[in-house]
Amino acid sequence: MEKKSKLQIVPKATIVKGSKIFDPFRTIGQVASAVGHSIQHRGQASFITTCIGNSYNIYDVETLNLLFVGPQFESQIDCLVSFKNETFVSVENKVYACRRGKLIAEFEYSSQESVFQLLLQQVFESKSYGSPITFIEQSPALDVLGLGFLDGKIVLVNVKQDAKLLSFNQEGKVAGITFRTDLDNQAMMATTNLEGDIFIWDLEKAKIVINMKGAHDGAIGTINFINGQPLLISSGEDNRIVEWIFDNYSGGDYSWPRLLKHRSGHFATPLKVKFYGNEGKKIISSARDQTLRLFSIIRDSQSTEFSQRLGSKKSKRDSRLPNILQFASEESKQRDWDNVLTVHNGLAYSPTWSVATKAIGKFDLVPSSTSVVKAVSISPCGNFGYLGTLLGVVEMFNMQSGISRKIFKGHSGAITGIQTDDRNRLLYTCSLDKTIKFFKIKDSSIYKDIKLPSVPSLILLHRSSDLLAVVCDDLIIRVYDAESGNLVRQFSGHKNQITDLTFSPDGRWLVSSSLDSTIRTWDLPTGYLIDIFKVTSVPISLDFSPNFDFLVTCHADSIGLCLWTNKTLFEQVGICRVDENDVSLVSVPASELGPDTIDEDEEKTTVNTEEPENVNAVNGISVDEPYMLPYQITESCLLTLSDQPKSKWETLLHLDMIKKRNKPVVPAKPPVSAPFFLPTATGIEPKFDVSNGPVNPGTDEDENSRVKFGFGSIETDIVSYLKSGSLSGDYSELFKYMGTQSVSGIDYEIRSISSADILLLFCKAILWQLKEKKNFDFAQAYLNVMLNVHGDVILDSYRDDMDIDSEDNVGGSIKGVLSEIQRVSETEWGKVDGLARIIYYE
Known part of the structure; x- marks a missing residue:
């Protein structure tokens, strides 16, 4: 065993190149995994440490507020345990010791070294129980252990006497066992399996009393009763921590435990992500787990899942709606009626949702053609919703009543995108028939028709600037004037399918993502590519914050939502044309507040204590020679303003x-005046005027007088x-x-x-x-x-x-x-x- 102490985990190739505009900030929505959590008691407080892939989170049990985030390790965590102020993490053949989220020591075992001595002594050997043991837990009683087996059998044994005390059977492999300690005259045990079920057992009566079917959507990593409290904590691979409270138990009668607190996120890959509202503090996302979620980037406790009002006869996963492929939302009428529309895989209707109630809404909007819905949009006023179907028909519904109001016909192929202008005057649609059509909403007539050289897959309108961006299958982004229909910009460079794009709030930038793992930023006034970087995971969707401060992305092999800060708001960044071949690899943001940019040739995170020579070099521009914009335009014919705010x-x-x-209201007291013989200089802050002192003492009575006159000389x-x-x-x-x-x-x-x-x-x-x-x-x-x-x-x-x-x-x-x-x-x-x-x- 080799020990290395006081080492920090940093990338081996520290920031050499990266994005000029975006910096990795943090990942939200990662809560727990199938790796078991660890409970730590410090005085009256209790803490829970959960694994989130190659890092861990530490929460306060009482509030479930996130306290600390561990460092990023080189691969997935296999197991973890907390002891006093330290957290020990096992990663492959290494064990790391951390304190308060910081790495303090590393223990590495080399497989090439021989084991000369085992410092172990056999104390007890039990008989064989016929099935592999999957879990062992110490009970509150002395010498009594709870054993869980692969075949679902649970046995309580006295290890000192090698005697079997009780035996139970549950459905599926035993994944966890815990014992309740706050009851004086009752004994209670909880177990779990890989199907997400929790079983509550009365040990006095030797029977099951509660079967919490489907408590989690997937395997449960660990369950624990809190010492001396009627609280049961469970976490699992559904990216969820749950606190259950047994507060209705009396006189031997058992009732279903009540859900007290929980933290959760997506447990499958997100499909679509968008900022909600004008404040830029909330994000709506959909994922392959068939859920729609609202995340807060300010407080994790405000993040929640939209309720689908599921019935109790089926399991949650079976009764959920199909995967949400697209959605549209508007904040303006959220307190009056439903304000979200969704597109589901294979559904011939679009359900409405309410952000105010965080639940599915009143209506299922069914198009007259009874065709599968392929695209949706909501008018900026929030009164009308638009549904595009597989048959090429677009239908307008009233969001308050759910009644159909207008039908727009003209496409011969499936609708792939719908956008509306800010005055409810024009409706923009694109279709598999290689056309973009501008409809007049007033009379449903076609105002303009644009022929495309390739099939469009996505359309996006920037309402303030009337710019319409269209993504086509030929990997080209075309930008049109939304009023005249003229082509104003054309961007090419992606090497694979473009997955999403978004405008900056001011309409100056267009950011696109692709299956080639790159995120590109295009400058619309100049038509130049001004930023490009490659991420370690394929980006699926992205969106710009209305406040211009964050870019949010979701990726193919991550369940979290990644936030990137806009560096142009905090420092001077040289915006100039970049070479699309000069691409650097950037790791996605971690859960902690720190960037982790790595070189393309060195993807592996290693321990490195050397300081980088130049950590801020970006695209070959060093700190000593930054690219600076001119202070004033030098052409004599042009007028310029100052650099002052x-x-x-x-x-x-x-x-x-x-x-x-x-x-x-109360006048301020004047400061204590200096003696009259001490002269002061004029100004905002009084200063003693040492220049008026005598130069040659005693030579002239008038010059050396302590009383000075002649204020005109000031x-x-x-x-x-x-x-x-x-x-x-x-x-x-x-x-x-x-x-x-x-x-x-x-x-x-x-x-x-x-x-x-x-x-x-x-x-x-x-x-x-x-x-x-x-x-x-x-x-x-x-x-x-x-x-x-x-x-x-x-x-x-x-x-x-x-x-x-x-x-x-x-x-x-x-x-x-x-x-x-x-x-x-x-x-x-x-x-x-x-x-x-x-x-x-x-």
Whole structure:
């Protein structure tokens, strides 16, 4: 046995290349597996550790809140056990020790070494029971063990006396045994099998009292009674943890245990995933387990399965609806009526669902043609649902009453996709007949017909920009203008069937996934491929968050939903064209909050303590030489805005109103004044003015006097920059200084201008900035504040009886500069207005 301590599991090839735009964040929806869980008691609290593939989760038993997530191991976990603060995990021929989700030690057994001595001593050998033992559990009674066998037999034996005490038989292999400890005068045992059944036995009466048929959808890994509590915890391969409470037992009468708490997720591969609502906090997904689920990315406790109101005569799996292939949802009417439609494999109707009640709805929408439903959509207002059938007919239903309202005919093949615009004016459909048809919803007539060179399999509309994307079997994504029907973009590059695509909320990006395991991001304005990466598992479906912060994906060999963060919201990312052959392999997000990007040649996770030379190198661009966007456009004919946030100059324009609104009810106490003989410099924060001290003490009584007069000599920073700029003809340092100040600092600097001569210099600086065509927005804001504060000074200094160029007529000079500012501003606004008119009329 070899021990390695204090080592962290990290990829051998740490982030060399990866996605420029998306970062792995976490995987949601993974709760448990067929590997048995472990219960750990620490004082009054209890914790449950469950396996989730190649990692584990630790939950608080009282609340079932997720506390810790273990590291990612190189392969699937075979078994785990918790002891005090440590969790020991067995992976192949290695045992790892973790504390609070962090790896602290590794024990590796080499099969090449010989075993020289067995440190074991035989204490007891029982007789043979004829069937292989599958489970052993210590009972609360001394020397008594519960034995489970492959043939379903359960035997309680006294190992010290080698005597069989009780014997039971259940259906199927015994997968778990546990004993209840909170009863004083009763003895209770619970067992389980691989079919998901739980059996409750009364040991005093030696009989079964409760048969919980179908407690789980699949094999149960482990069951445990909590010490001293009437709580039974079970977990299984259906990705579910359940707490059952026995709170109705009295006087020897047994009743069915009540479901107290549970956490669950999909236990089969997800098929479709979409964000729900405009907040971007909830996700709806369907999977091969025949379920529809609502996940919360904020709180796992809010994730739930939509109820199908299953009957009690059949098992859950047999009575569920077939697999959901597609679905559509709208948030607008969720409190009034059903707001979800689903497409099921082989069904000739579409059931409605309600997000408000988390259950199947009132209606089964049956098309008039009684044909299999192939596609669905819901209008943005939530009043109408659309069903596309195998015969090429689209039918509109009222979501409140479930009554058919309109029928749209024109396709000769099965409908593969339906979309509606945001004004309920046009309906877009694609079909196996290689056409896209625009229907007028008002009269069901065909408004436009587009012939496609290949069969379309998917259609998606971005309602804000009126862009219609169509996926075809020739592996090309075509983007059309949803109003005119003109082809505006065409993207090719995928090497296998395209599984899904989604628009970014602003309509600038189009993200697609394919069976070639790549996820590509296309920039619509330029038509370039701006990001590509390959994932370790084939992506099946994806969707962009309405808040632009997350991309959610589901994959072929994973039951979880993977979240990817949009890095452009948190850091500056160079968006430029990428080579589609420069593809790196990225592992899907783990359950923990950390990326795990690996090189294509090194897929195996290994222990590595070396620090990477450059962990942020992306696509050959190192940290030392990042790709940076230009601060200002250098072409002299183009006008640019500042890099300051819009809220800054908006606050500057309304600073008086904000200060009045935020004025405290009780006036603030003035700070304690410094002694009168200590001079201070002007500014937002008082500072001692050490520059006014005596240079040559004792030489001049007036110079060395502690009382200073002559306030006209005070000069603020803005005045200094204005004077130096007027001499050089370059005011760039002034505006650079103003850009570093806070809103209150800018307001103070402008208000500190105390003469008309300085106001003239300030106006000339604004004119210089406008002619430079830079920082246009802030130059206008500075000018607005100056006119509001010093407008009366400018009017008082203006004299009609003197020449405008006269040195004594400062107001006239200011008027001339302001007239030039007005002319330059109107010229630039005219250019903007002209471009807007061209775009509008085109």
